[in-house]
Amino acid sequence: xxxxxxxxxxxxxxxxxxxxxxxxxxxxxxxxxxxxxxxxxxxxxxxxxxxxxxxxxxxxxxxxxxxxxxxxxxxxxxxxxxxxxxxxxxxxxxxxxxxxxxxxxxxxxxxxx
Amino acid sequence: xxxxxxxxxxxxxxxxxxxxxxxxxxxxxxxxxxxxxxxxxxxxxxxxxxxxxxxxxxxxxxxxxxxxxxxxxxxxxxxxxxxxxxxxxxxxxxxxxxxxxxxxxxxxxxxxxx
Numbered sequence: 001x002x003x004x005x006x007x008x009x010x011x012x013x014x015x016x017x018x019x020x021x022x023x024x025x026x027x028x029x030x031x032x033x034x035x036x037x038x039x040x041x042x043x044x045x046x047x048x049x050x051x052x053x054x055x056x057x058x059x060x061x062x063x064x065x066x067x068x069x070x071x072x073x074x075x076x077x078x079x080x081x082x083x084x085x086x087x088x089x090x091x092x093x094x095x096x097x098x099x100x101x102x103x104x105x106x107x108x109x110x111x112x113x
Numbered sequence: 114x115x116x117x118x119x120x121x122x123x124x125x126x127x128x129x130x131x132x133x134x135x136x137x138x139x140x141x142x143x144x145x146x147x148x149x150x151x152x153x154x155x156x157x158x159x160x161x162x163x164x165x166x167x168x169x170x171x172x173x174x175x176x177x178x179x180x181x182x183x184x185x186x187x188x189x190x191x192x193x194x195x196x197x198x199x200x201x202x203x204x205x206x207x208x209x210x211x212x213x214x215x216x217x218x219x220x221x222x223x224x225x226x227x
Contacts, residue, residue, distance in 0.1 A: 032214060036156075043204060043218040044156060089155065095212060100146070100158035100169060 002027040004092050006104030014112050019077045021107045023090035026071065032095035033066060033073050038087045051095060085111045115139045117219035119205050125225045126195055134190045134222045136205030144208040145188045146216060147180065149201040156204065195226045
């Protein structure tokens with residue numbers, strides 16, 4: 001089955017700097033890659049996603065890239081702000097199969113003022 | 114905006130007891146899921162449910178677990194005889210379609226087994 005690896009497990013960046021979180025997946029059948037932000041004690045919230053027919057997607061300060069050949073995908077947050085502090089999870093699944101979402105192990109992002 | 118709701122928000126139970134976690138999915142949704150998250154760890158898939166039957170289940174979802182949609186609104190997860198390692202946050206999710214991007218998560222139930 002699918003396995004998603006995520007790095008780093010913790011990341012501390014200066015406010016205003018960029019943060020990058022990287023993931024790899026194992027199942028070539030996976031074609032949908034959502035990213036979730038989870039604040040302490042709250043539900044995971046979808047912040048951006050990318051499908052396998054696209055190499056990059058951007059939404060304001062957040063961008064995701066996907067390399068299907070290498071089975072790598074990454075989250076980039078630019079101009080980080082204190083409210084970006086949270087745990088971020090990458091995930092992989094199949095877009096239209098009512099399939100389980102397989103989550104990575106999470107990255108705790110801290111923004112230093 | 115409609116949301117998935119879950120009750121209770123926190124459940125404390127003794128080892129060996131049965132617990133039922135309840136979820137009310139968004140009303141026109143047809144696909145239902147349970148996930149769990151042990152404190153400080155990743156979210157793990159437990160089971161998916163469609164058309165009144167289990168579509169898929171993980172290796173975590175053993176004979177101690179069961180799911181049910183007893184009426185038109187609730188979706189429940191039952192743990193027959195709880196173990197200490199069942200302590201976790203349990204998230205229900207629902208989707209109107211089979212598309213994974215349409216899985217909406219509930220706020221979770223924190224289960225503590227003592």
